[in-house]
Amino acid sequence: xxxxxxxxxxxxxxxxKNTAVNWHGVKINIVDTPGHAxxxxxxxxxxxMVDGVLILVDAAEGPMPQTRFVTRKALALGLxxxxxxxxxxxxxxxxxxxxxxxxxxFIDLEATHDQLDAPFLYTSSRAGTATTELDKPGTDLTPLFxxxxxxxxxxxxxxxxxxxxxxxxxxxxxxxxxxxxGRIERGRVRVGDQVAxxxxxxxxxxxxxxxxxxxxxxxxxxxxxxxxVEVQEAEAGDIVALSGFETIEIGKxxxxxxxxERMEGIAVEEPTISVxxxxxxxxxxxxxxxxxxxxxxxxxxxxxxxxxxxxxxxxTDSPDTHTVSGRGELHLGILMETMRRExxxxxxxxxxxxxxxxxxxxxxxxxEELMIDVPEGYMGVVMEKLGPRxxxxxxxxxPGQGMVRMSFRIPARGLFGYRSEFLTDTRGTGIMHHRFxxxxxxxxxxxxxxxxxxxxxxxxxxxxxxLGNLQERAQMFVEPGDLVYEGMIxxxxxxxxxxxxxVTKEKKLSNMRTTASDDNVILEPPREITLExxxxxxxxxxxxEVTPKTIRLRKxxxxxxxxxxxxxxxxxxxxx
Ligand SMILES: Nc1nc2c(ncn2[C@@H]2O[C@H](COP(=O)(O)OP(=O)(O)OP(=O)(O)O)[C@@H](O)[C@H]2O)c(=O)[nH]1
Ligand SMILES: [Mg+2]
Numbered sequence: 001x002x003x004x005x006x007x008x009x010x011x012x013x014x015x016x017k018n019t020a021v022n023w024h025g026v027k028i029n030i031v032d033t034p035g036h037a038x039x040x041x042x043x044x045x046x047x048x049m050v051d052g053v054l055i056l057v058d059a060a061e062g063p064m065p066q067t068r069f070v071t072r073k074a075l076a077l078g079l080x081x082x083x084x085x086x087x088x089x090x091x092x093x094x095x096x097x098x099x100x101x102x103x104x105x106f107i108d109l110e111a112t113h114d115q116l117d118a119p120f121l122y123t124s125s126r127a128g129t130a131t132t133e134l135d136k137p138g139t140d141l142t143p144l145f146x147x148x149x150x151x152x153x154x155x156x157x158x159x160x161x162x163x164x165x166x167x168x169x170x171x172x173x174x175x176x177x178x179x180x181x182g183r184i185e186r187g188r189v190r191v192g193d194q195v196a197x198x199x200x201x202x203x204x205x206x207x208x209x210x211x212x213x214x215x216x217x218x219x220x221x222x223x224x225x226x227x228x229v230e231v232q233e234a235e236a237g238d239i240v241a242l243s244g245f246e247t248i249e250i251g252k253x254x255x256x257x258x259x260x261e262r263m264e265g266i267a268v269e270e271p272t273i274s275v276x277x278x279x280x281x282x283x284x285x286x287x288x289x290x291x292x293x294x295x296x297x298x299x300x301x302x303x304x305x306x307x308x309x310x311x312x313x314x315x316t317d318s319p320d321t322h323t324v325s326g327r328g329e330l331h332l333g334i335l336m337e338t339m340r341r342e343x344x345x346x347x348x349x350x351x352x353x354x355x356x357x358x359x360x361x362x363x364x365x366x367x368e369e370l371m372i373d374v375p376e377g378y379m380g381v382v383m384e385k386l387g388p389r390x391x392x393x394x395x396x397x398x399p400g401q402g403m404v405r406m407s408f409r410i411p412a413r414g415l416f417g418y419r420s421e422f423l424t425d426t427r428g429t430g431i432m433h434h435r436f437x438x439x440x441x442x443x444x445x446x447x448x449x450x451x452x453x454x455x456x457x458x459x460x461x462x463x464x465x466x467l468g469n470l471q472e473r474a475q476m477f478v479e480p481g482d483l484v485y486e487g488m489i490x491x492x493x494x495x496x497x498x499x500x501x502x503v504t505k506e507k508k509l510s511n512m513r514t515t516a517s518d519d520n521v522i523l524e525p526p527r528e529i530t531l532e533x534x535x536x537x538x539x540x541x542x543x544x545e546v547t548p549k550t551i552r553l554r555k556x557x558x559x560x561x562x563x564x565x566x567x568x569x570x571x572x573x574x575x576x
Contacts, residue, residue, distance in 0.1 A: 003017070059086060367409055
């Protein structure tokens with residue numbers, strides 16, 4: 001069901017999607033949800049549309065932080081879970097251990113007796129098999145569908161009662177505008193019906209004075225397989241998409257006009273980090289992009305709000321800069337990636353966490369739960385690096401097979417820049433996941449990037465000879481033939497402190513014969529700069545230049561002289 005190109009490329013689900021299948025005469029509505037923590041809010045919202053949940057856990061990895069989060073929400077809503085321990089075909093699968101871990105999780109989350117009685121299935125979705133007993137290998141998915149039919153209750157709503165439906169997710173089409181997606185709680189609805197869309201507020205009948213939008217349903221769809229099917233009528237229990245209303249918003253209730261009874265709304269999760277989107281003002285601006293003006297950028301960002309519900313866009317003092325806030329680096333990174341594919345070109349600042357004030361006026365910042373799996377030998381270096389980032393260990397498990405799992409509580413700020421260090425420190429063998437936990441006390445100043453950068457000191461084309469001389473004390477981000485400009489970041493210094501260097505320097509021609517190695521320098525491959533990497537990497541005085549073709553890092557202030565002057569002024573200010 002992962003249909004958009006970014007989802008396919010990355011192999012992750014970003015948007016929840018609906019489908020329905022018919023199994024032996026029973027219609028089963030299915031909502032597929034994203035697993036990544038940045039999209040946890042999406043999961044929370046759709047839980048109001050369903051009567052049961054299928055919790056998918058990897059047979060080797062076991063429950064992850066986001067599993068805990070969504071499971072907690074599902075159990076709290078009283079839903080009865082079915083557990084599918086998937087990928088039992090993996091050579092490192094340990095389905096029985098994972099079974100115990102899931103039960104442990106349920107107990108931790110204070111599951112009711114009914115919920116603890118959840119059926120467990122062992123599946124390989126790759127092979128298309130499911131079984132309830134490990135020693136009887138499955139042959140197809142019958143046991144899974146049978147459990148769904150047996151354990152998940154039918155929708156309770158009465159189709160003869162007055163129409164009522166909660167808007168759980170949104171979609172948008174440039175032809176028909178905003179589209180509301182939700183499950184019909186009770187009653188039925190037909191195309192052409194006049195219905196009410198109530199404003200947000202307390203559940204119950206809305207008062208006489210309260211105004212609400214009345215309009216006709218112009219289009220109505222249900223889901224079937226991978227398609228949306230236009231229908232004339234739908235009833236309680238159906239998950240539908242409907243259009244025709246101006247004020248569609250998550251958490252609003254549709255009702256019949258003569259029985260405006262509001263349902264409990266849905267809280268949309270608050271953003272935790274912000275970045276600035278800035279018009280590209282670098283020397284190469286406009287070379288790659290189709291859309292580059294502040295007007296185009298502004299329109300595109302505001303358009304995104306139509307369906308990206310956890311996103312906020314604010315204007316700033318400068319028409320060239322918009323502050324965009326979201327749930328995490330991936331959430332914002334996906335937006336940037338989507339825009340560059342559409343032909344946009346822009347710059348992005350370093351992410352900032354969004355702070356809040358606590359009950360006593362104290363400053364609070366977002367904290368994340370960080371879960372790390374590493375071979376035992378790397379435990380030391382992980383702890384050593386996390387300490388200064390104001391990390392608190394929550395739990396450590398060492399099942400004795402060489403891999404250790406640790407979980408931490410860490411200020412979201414403390415994670416900036418950590419992933420790349422982590423991968424280097426564990427030589428790519430470690431796995432890390434994190435998700436938003438809560439707001440907690442401001443952790444005070446945190447150290448920034450340990451190493452400085454190499455900055456190109458002039459415009460030109462990168463030359464192998466120059467890199468050959470630099471690579472001993474640096475890791476390059478560019479390769480021969482790349483174009484650079486003054487102030488652009490060309491690599492990472494192996495020590496603290498920034499250096500201005502000439503990466504376009506040609507070898508001096510002379511009549512003297514030189515050693516052979518001089519003529520064909522062997523270059524290390526450059527470090528690949530992805531958007532997410534760049535977001536974690538840059539400092540406050542730097543920007544990311546995003547174009548349809550490249551990602552460049554640069555200093556905010558491009559001329560080396562101006563940067564030096566600014567640094568001197570800052571030192572003087574510090575001293576006084
Ligand atoms: N070995 C094995 N791999 C599987 C199995 N099922 C899925 N995978 C692989 O696991 C990866 C993730 O699969 P997805 O279906 O995208 O997982 P998901 O849970 O929907 O991921 P999110 O949407 O990001 O939460 C893919 O590379 C699949 O091929 C299985 O039964 N066995
Ligand atoms: Mg998925």
